[in-house]
Amino acid sequence: MSGFSLDLGPAKEPLGFIKFLQWIFSIFAFATCGGYSGKTSILLTCKSKENVTWSQDFFYPFRLNKISFGPLGSGVNCNNTWPKPSYLVGDFSSSAEFFVTFAVLVFLYCIAALILYLGYMHLYRGAGKLPMIDFIFTVIIAFLWLVSTSAWAKALVDIKASTGPSIVTGNEYCTSQPGLCHFNEIRRMGSLNVSVVVGFLNLILWAGSAWFVYKETHLHSPPSSASPNATSSQSPSGM
Secondary structure, three states, X not given: OOOOOOOOHHHHOHHHHHHHHHHHHHHHHHHHHHOOEEEEEEEEOOOOOOOEEEEEEEEOOOOHHHOEEOOOOOOOOOOOOOOOOEEXXXXXXXXXXXXXXXXXXXXXXXXXXXXXHHHOHHHHHHOOHHHHHHHHHHHHHHHHHHHHHHHHHHHHHHHHHHHOOHHHHOOHHHHOOOXXXXXXXXXXXXXXXXXXXXXXHHHHHHXXXXXXXXXXXXXXXXXXXXXXXXHHOOOOOOO
16 A cells, blocks of 8 residues: 555646646756856956956856956056956855755755655545645745745846946946946846746746645545434434
8 A cells, every 4th residue: 555656647637747847947947047157347448558358257156256357467467457356246145045955955845746646646645644744845835936036036136237337337446547447248147037037937836736735635625524314324222
């Protein structure tokens, strides 16, 4: 009764099919964020010398306050400027790591749930506690998708601001010498935008699946009590 028994039937039901979608979308969530590497650059207009294009890479977990422009390398003399490093603004590692770590944990939970659905559904529906535990985890995960994705979306807005034209307008060496610095380019952040969209899609998936998990619990289908006809049919012995 307690052994593994593969049954693909639950995969065709909303309970199993949505769990498979949640597994796929969790992969997209941590891959699009955790695997990102970008670049931002400025152009220095040097007197009596060719212009200098200066690029810096930034990447997950986005500790931008450890990424600096400067000082200029040996052999590069652009108006005798930039003697000390100038760091970007912000450390967004907490929001990024929370989002990615949570997505990985959800990925692992989906694998465990799919194994339970496809191999032990007779235990899942035969024991009253498993559906309730699954329902509680589903509600918690849906809420955490909202929290983690909202935090990551706010961090992404700040990352774009920190690596955009503000690297020129907020730099002391650039502002002290007008015309020296020009914002050049920044690598596209399409995958990071996708990670936010996927995060909110995960929220919708988990919030929607809560209903189907709830239907498996005793709250939706309480155990049937003894029939009143059955008890009334038993007449007392003797008169």
